Amino acid sequence: MPDISYLNELVIQVRRDILRQVHKVNSGHPGGSLGCTEFFVTLFQEIMDRKDGFNMNGIGEDIFFLSNGHVSPVFYSVLARSGYFPVDELNTFRLINSRLQGHPTTHEGLPGVRIASGSLGQGISVSVGAAETKKLNNDPHLIYTLCGDGELQEGQNWEAIMYAAANKVDNLIVTVDYNGQQIDGATDNVLPLGNLKAKFEAFGWDVLEIADGNDISQVLNGMAAAKEKTGKGKPVCVLMKTVMGNGVDFMMHTHAWHGKAPNDEQLEIALAQNPETLGDY
Amino acid sequence: MKKYTDSGKKDTRSGFGAGLTELGKRNKDVVALCADLTGSLKMDEFKANHPERFFQVGIAEANMMGIAAGMTIGGKIPFTGTFANFSTGRVYDQIRQSIAYSHKNVKICASHAGLTLGEDGATHQILEDIGLMKMLPGMTVINTCDYNQTKAATIAIADHHGPVYLRFGRPKVANFTPEDQTFEIGKAVQLQEGNDVTIVATGHLVWEALLAAESLNEQGISADVINIHTIKPLDKEAILRSVAKTGCIVTAEEHNYYGGLGESVARVLSENDPTPQEFVATQDTFGESGTPAQLMDKYGLNAEAIEKAAKKVMTRK
Structure with missing residues (x-):
């Protein structure tokens, strides 16, 4: 049984990591990072079958790809707190000579990262490729992908979505961080995504929904259900509703904190709402 | 030869x-x-x-x-x-x-x-x-x-x-390189030894460079001909060794002269041994419909163009 109280503590600690990373360099993307903190924590702690250490090829273990690379603060925090690199290295986020680049990359050899992302819309294609290689290698492990909802406006996604269904890439679970926000405002105002569930289903995917992606139990159950759907001839999509900026009251339900860091005073308020649990870096 | x-x-x-x-x-x-x-x-x-x-x-x-x-x-x-x-x-x-x-x-x-x-x-x-x-x-x-x-x-x-x-x-x-060749990435292939002019070509222009060298030879001009199959990393040594003998160079490629082999060669030369160079390449233009031979003629990518460029660059030594 997963230890929900520990997962909750880790979520709060990861929120602190996100806020402190972006505050220090006065740049980065806290909104989306906070919105999918529960997802990252649950995925890395409970859902994925991971080996100790890091090997680029990921043979014999589940593999995760982040398509919306701008949520790097949450990715880095969870990687560090899952043992991929020292937690203290979060201090170097976005600094010169750091392995923690603004957007994740393999270029500096940061353990846990298998592809560069940031230029949007490329992660599903890469995931499909890795899933095909798993099949060729007779490796029964799964590929997990997170992508943003706004980035589904990029056409390459739909090429990959079409390919994956046509080729029965059923060892792949793509989760959409469905927060309804993008840089210029609500997705409904920028370019409405329409009925995503119907679209994925029309392309031939199995679609599940998580009504509240900021509720750990719902994420746990939803991702476990998604895992059950794999191996049945269809790729699996999880539409996960989240609230951008979750856990910090003044950052929630707005796109204003998509790519903006809190100032000193705002940081203090935000951290007070998330008291230290497992120890700051 | x-x-x-x-x-x-x-x-x-x-x-x-x-x-x-x-x-x-x-x-x-x-x-x-x-x-x-x-x-x-x-x-x-x-x-x-x-x-x-x-x-x-x-x-x-x-x-x-x-x-x-x-x-x-x-x-x-x-x-x-x-x-x-x-x-x-x-x-x-x-x-x-x-x-x-x-x-x-x-x-x-x-x-x-x-x-x-x-x-x-x-x-x-x-x-x-x-x-x-x-x-x-x-x-x-x-x-x-x-x-x-x-x-x-x-x-x-x-x-x-x-x-x-x-x-x-x-x-x-034309299929003229050996069937049993070993291909070494980044290693130029010396096709002809000559002292008057260097011709460095890539792709379909390599055969044309050989035809040009033959014609030049009949006119008493000896061309050093190099097949540059790898544009990056470029075989600097082969190019510098050749121009040290000839003192001038023609680059030939089926590509725009912006961004192509010619520019890479020019950079090597300007850094190491500034040398007169002529570019056989397209001149910042799009192509058009036609047979391959007609197009290569129209856009000046053939043996005749290489020969002309060789004679021109020799006057600039």
Whole structure:
């Protein structure tokens, strides 16, 4: 049984990591990072079958790809707190000579990262490729992908979505961080995504929904259900509703904190709402 | 003067197909992806021999590049196949982020490069691809000259870890390099020894350079002819050694003079040994419909143009 109280503590600690990373360099993307903190924590702690250490090829273990690379603060925090690199290295986020680049990359050899992302819309294609290689290698492990909802406006996604269904890439679970926000405002105002569930289903995917992606139990159950759907001839999509900026009251339900860091005073308020649990870096 | 003989005209894309077939037998990690041009890329035999290792992605080149990048994770060596235009400009950001910056072991194999694609016209005749690809950090850029060399290069790049752009073409051209050659990435091939002028050529222009050298020889001019199949990394030593003898150089390529082999050579020379240079290349223009021979004549990419450039550059010494 997963230890929900520990997962909750880790979520709060990861929120602190996100806020402190972006505050220090006065740049980065806290909104989306906070919105999918529960997802990252649950995925890395409970859902994925991971080996100790890091090997680029990921043979014999589940593999995760982040398509919306701008949520790097949450990715880095969870990687560090899952043992991929020292937690203290979060201090170097976005600094010169750091392995923690603004957007994740393999270029500096940061353990846990298998592809560069940031230029949007490329992660599903890469995931499909890795899933095909798993099949060729007779490796029964799964590929997990997170992508943003706004980035589904990029056409390459739909090429990959079409390919994956046509080729029965059923060892792949793509989760959409469905927060309804993008840089210029609500997705409904920028370019409405329409009925995503119907679209994925029309392309031939199995679609599940998580009504509240900021509720750990719902994420746990939803991702476990998604895992059950794999191996049945269809790729699996999880539409996960989240609230951008979750856990910090003044950052929630707005796109204003998509790519903006809190100032000193705002940081203090935000951290007070998330008291230290497992120890700051 | 060495004598080179055409063993019978063949297309370089068939050399790619033959190399891929050979690789399929030799290396179980080699996989091939194609964006609806299997016949044009001569990938049919690989597909027939190894259907489980052949991936038809449809008319979706961006997705093909992403899938290829992902397939390397787990140890596969993907070879993508489509026209040069759709292998580069169309998918530049996918190659840049998912392949080059991520340092993935993908081999981007591009047919129908340049004017010799012919009748389809400028929409399909890319003359900018060498420039696009050589600007990507860590990308190896190869442009082969005939069937045998293309086959050898295809086999060789599987053993090189890192992204490679392999450029070849559509028409049947002279096949004159040895069938049993060893292809060394980054190592120029000296074809003729001469003292009056250096001719450095790549791709379909290599045979034309040999014809030009023969004609020049009849006129008492000895040309040093170098086949530069690898544009990046460029064999600096071979170029500098040659111009130290000749004092002038002609570069020849089926590409725009912006961004091509000529510019790479000019940079090496200006840094090390400033030398008069003439460029046989397209002059910042798009192509058009026509037969390959008509187009190469119209745009000045043939033996006659190389010969003229050689005579001109010699007066600038």
